[in-house]
Structures are given as C-alpha cells and as structure tokens.
Amino acid sequence: MASIDLDLCYLTPTEAIDQFKAKRLSPVELMRALLARCEIVNERLNTLTYTFAERALEQAKVAEARYMKGATRPLEGVPVAIKDFHRVKDEITTFGSLVYRNFRPDNTAPTVERLFEAGAIMRCHTTTPEFAHSRVTKSLLWGVSRNP
Numbered sequence: 001m002a003s004i005d006l007d008l009c010y011l012t013p014t015e016a017i018d019q020f021k022a023k024r025l026s027p028v029e030l031m032r033a034l035l036a037r038c039e040i041v042n043e044r045l046n047t048l049t050y051t052f053a054e055r056a057l058e059q060a061k062v063a064e065a066r067y068m069k070g071a072t073r074p075l076e077g078v079p080v081a082i083k084d085f086h087r088v089k090d091e092i093t094t095f096g097s098l099v100y101r102n103f104r105p106d107n108t109a110p111t112v113e114r115l116f117e118a119g120a121i122m123r124c125h126t127t128t129p130e131f132a133h134s135r136v137t138k139s140l141l142w143g144v145s146r147n148p
Contacts, residue, residue, distance in 0.1 A: 004040075008033040013078045020067050020077055027063040027077030027121070031056055034079050034123060047137075047145045049084045049125040050092060056123040063119060076119035084142075085128040086112050096128040096139040 008030055011019070019025035035053050042048045056079065063077030087093050087105040094100045108116070116122070127145040129137050137145035 004033050004036050006037070009037045013075065016078060017076070020063075021072075023067070027060040027067070027079075028057060030077070031060040031079050031121065031123065038124065045146045046143055047126050047147070048081075049094065049127055049142060051124040052091075052122060056121050059121045063121065066119075073117070073119035075115065078120045079123045080115055080120045081124050081126045082112055082115075082122050083128050083132075084125040085132045088112060088122065088125070091125070093125070094141055096130040096132070096137075096141060098141050101141055 008025070011030070016025065016027075016030055020027060035051070035056065038048060038051065060077055060079075063072075066072050066076055082088060084094050084096060086109040087107060089106060089108045090104050092101075093103055093105050095103075112122075127137050127139070127142045129135075130139045130141070137147065
C-alpha cells in the first residue's frame with residue numbers, strides 16, 4: 001500500500017482551493033489521499049454508507065482541467081462527504097432507516113445541489129442515526145459509528 005500524505009487529509013477547503021489555484025496540489029491528488037484514508041479508517045469507525053470513488057476521481061480530473069483553464073467555480077474540486085440524511089438524486093439515501101435501505105430519490109436536497117453547482121465533489125455518504133433523531137450515530141441499518 002502506498003503511503004498517504006496525512007497533511008492533505010486535514011486541509012481546510014480554503015487551503016485546498018488556494019493550493020489548487022497555485023498549482024501546488026491537484027484535486028485528483030487530494031481526492032486520492034482522502035479516499036485512501038477513508039479505506040483505512042472506515043473499518044474501525046464505521047462512518048461511511050456508500051463511497052463513490054470512481055466518479056469522484058473522474059470529477060476531480062474535470063476540476064483539475066478547470067483550474068488549468070482558469071474556469072473554476074467557488075468550491076471547484078473540494079471533496080465533500082454528504083450525510084445519508086440528505087437526498088442525492090439516484091443514489092441510495094437511507095436516512096439511517098431499514099425502511100429506506102434501497103430508496104433512490106428523484107431529486108437532490110437543495111443544500112447539496114448548491115454544493116455540487118459550486119464545484120464540490122461528493123466522495124461518500126456518511127452514516128446517520130435513524131431519521132437523524134439521536135445525538136449518537138447508531139442505527140439498525142448501519143450499526144454504531146465511532147466519531148473520532
């Protein structure tokens with residue numbers, strides 16, 4: 001396994017965008033680091049429901065090209081994790097409930113849509129307590145998530 005630059009995993013969006021603009025960091029490089037780190041820690045933490053690695057990497061390549069052309073949006077190439085409580089069109093969105101374990105909404109939540117329109121890239125859905133009605137992330141569908 002290749003080593004991961006952990007410093008990349010702790011960049012703020014502003015720091016990442018600054019580095020993208022300065023061409024010191026690629027959106028693809030950042031996405032690869034985050035995806036690799038998630039793969040390592042998720043088994044212990046159980047915080048991810050679904051990941052979208054291939055699509056996220058393709059979108060990161062598009063973002064990288066936009067930086068090269070100088071045609072970026074405010075959050076271009078910034079990786080985001082979307083809580084499994086927020087609808088994403090055509091992606092399984094469970095709300096942490098067995099009732100919705102195969103639910104694919106026909107629309108995206110407006111807040112999430114705004115992130116996408118600004119150039120953010122969804123790399124995963126994260127767990128949520130059933131219908132987000134608990135302070136502890138635990139559900140019959142996903143089990144207990146350990147938030148570090």
